Amino acid sequence: MIKKIVVANRGEIAARIIRTCKKLDIETVAVYSEADQKAPFVSMADESYLLGPSRVQESYLNAEKIISLAEKAGADAIHPGYGFLSENSQFANKCQGAGLVFIGPSSRVMEQMGNKIAARKAMKNAGVPIVPGTDEAVANVEEAKEIAESIGYPIMLKAASGGGGIGMQVVQSDEELEKAFDSNARRAQTFFGDGAMFMEKKLENARHIEIQLLADHHGNTVHLFERECSIQRRNQKVIEEAPSPFISESTRQEMGESAIRAAKALHYTNAGTIEFIVDEHENFYFLEMNTRVQVEHPVTEEVTGLDIVEQQIAIANGEKLAYKQPDIVRDGHAIEARIYAEDPETFFPSPGHISAFELPDGENIRNETAVKADFTVTPFYDPMIGKLIVWGADRNKAIAALKQALLNYKVEGIKTNIPMLVEVADHSQFQNGNTTTAFIDNYYLPMMKTN
Structure with missing residues (x-):
């Protein structure tokens, strides 16, 4: 049984993993760079170790140092979170070679899905539509x-x-x-x-919709429905929601079955996500597979009641999935907004010192944060400083909750994308569910030019 986990990541996802480990009475070890010495996740863990200088190559991408610290701490397993080494098959192999459980899929699958050309071929062979x-x-x-x-x-x-x-x-x-x-x-x-x-x-008027999967080592695979992730800037998601306001129940079922078929063909284990591009006629095509926990996993948790990180750990422990597909039901609507330290007009990063930081609070509001007041956002890492997740009985209620929560989200000392998120949430096209991948280009950026 896993009793002690090294969290090989930083920021909000490190804090997120530590929180679930505390719930499960699993000890945690944080590893951090010089730039992150005062980050909240470092003090949350039971133990913490300095990895090295701020540059990722000398810290969060230093596989040998992470494994060495895991051995020093007497850890059983490593959770890689997302980004950094999370989809690095060589790192997964090194963990296994050191006698550490890598909380994720096999290195073979990671390597196959890590190359998008190889992934296209695998999906084609599994009978999954490809662009x-x-x-x-x-x-x-x-x-x-x-x-x-x-x-x-x-x-x-x-x-x-x-x-x-x-x-x-x-x-x-x-x-x-x-x-x-x-x-x-x-x-x-x-x-x-x-x-x-x-x-x-390039599909016109397309949507980015993904299916969350869980698969154990005993041949059981389930999906946790879909997430709509079409609101993007620079090909990177900024707002995600579940369920999609666009697809029909029949398409939803077909996409879920297709994702499960793909996972079974790959002999996939642990949590993973099949991403699809969906055209205006609800035809869907494989985009890529993420062999890790996703940034946007909280929206799925909010509508299913499942803790995906907890499920990852259970699977890594060799446990069977506790749920069959009919057991997994969806309740209400959830939306996640990624809070970035960036200029809301140019989308350029805006690092600096946070002089004041106040989170929205209330029923059905969830915050995942990487920072606090009197904390400096450095230019070394992705500028996401937090995630705001809201739940509502239906999509209209979730949007109303999102708008109010964004207005109550206070960050002073740096620029953030909160003004952009407010504009999106308040836009009639978003409220009507017209959330294609061209939304920012078609509606937000033209509005910025006229202001």
Whole structure:
């Protein structure tokens, strides 16, 4: 049985994991960089150890140091959270080699799903619909132009490895493709050590909808319904909700069954998410698989009543899932807004010292935070400083709760995206459920230009 877990992450997700471990009477070990010495998650853990300097390569990406500290602390397991080493198959192997339980899927599946080209092939073989595009890496820009001509513009140029929108760009013409191909390949090489690029047809008026999965080591797999994640800027999500206001019950069931079929074909274990792109006719296509806990997992927890981190730990302990598919029911509507230290007009990061910090409070409001008052947001990491999650009996009530909670969310000393989130929540198109991936471009940015 797992009795002591190293949380190999930082910020709000580290605090989130520690909170569940406390509920389960599992000891926790925090590891932190010099920039995070005063971060809330460090004092929450039972023990904490300095990893190294602020740069991620010397701290949160230092696999050998993390494993060494885990051995020093006498830990049984490592929970990687999301980002950093969470989808690094080599890290998972190193944990296993050190006798540590890696709380996640097998390294084999992580490696297969970590490469988007390999993932496309696997989904195709499992009978999951995929977007028209390439099944091999594109060699150069000339080949890319030939492929674009055959599938038709606009196309999505994507890095085969990594995530977070890095190396990804919508391309409308040969001219744009010539400018984008090499620069995106170089960026992917810098961030992920892999400059391979592939291409997919860009679906217009599409939605980003994902299915949360849980799978144990005994052949049992269930889905926890869907999350709508279409409100994005720079190809990164900012508002997520469950259920989707768009898809029908029949499509919801079909997507869930398709995700389970994919997970079973992969022999997947632990928590994971199949992401789909859905067109205006409710046709859905595989986008990618995230082999970890998602940033937006709280909205699923709020409508199902399940603690996904607790389920991850139970699965890693070798336990059978306690639920069959009919046991999992959905109640009400939940929305999550990501709070970023960034300029709400340009979306550029806005690091600095937080002079005052006050969270909204009340029934059906949940806060996941990475900061506190008198804390400095550094430029070293992703600028997300918290997540605001609200629940309502229906979507209208959830939106009303979100708007009020955002107005009561006080951060002073730095810029945040809260004004943008308020504008989105107050927009008639959002309230009507018109939440395509083009929402920010079509409605928010034009509004900024006229102000």
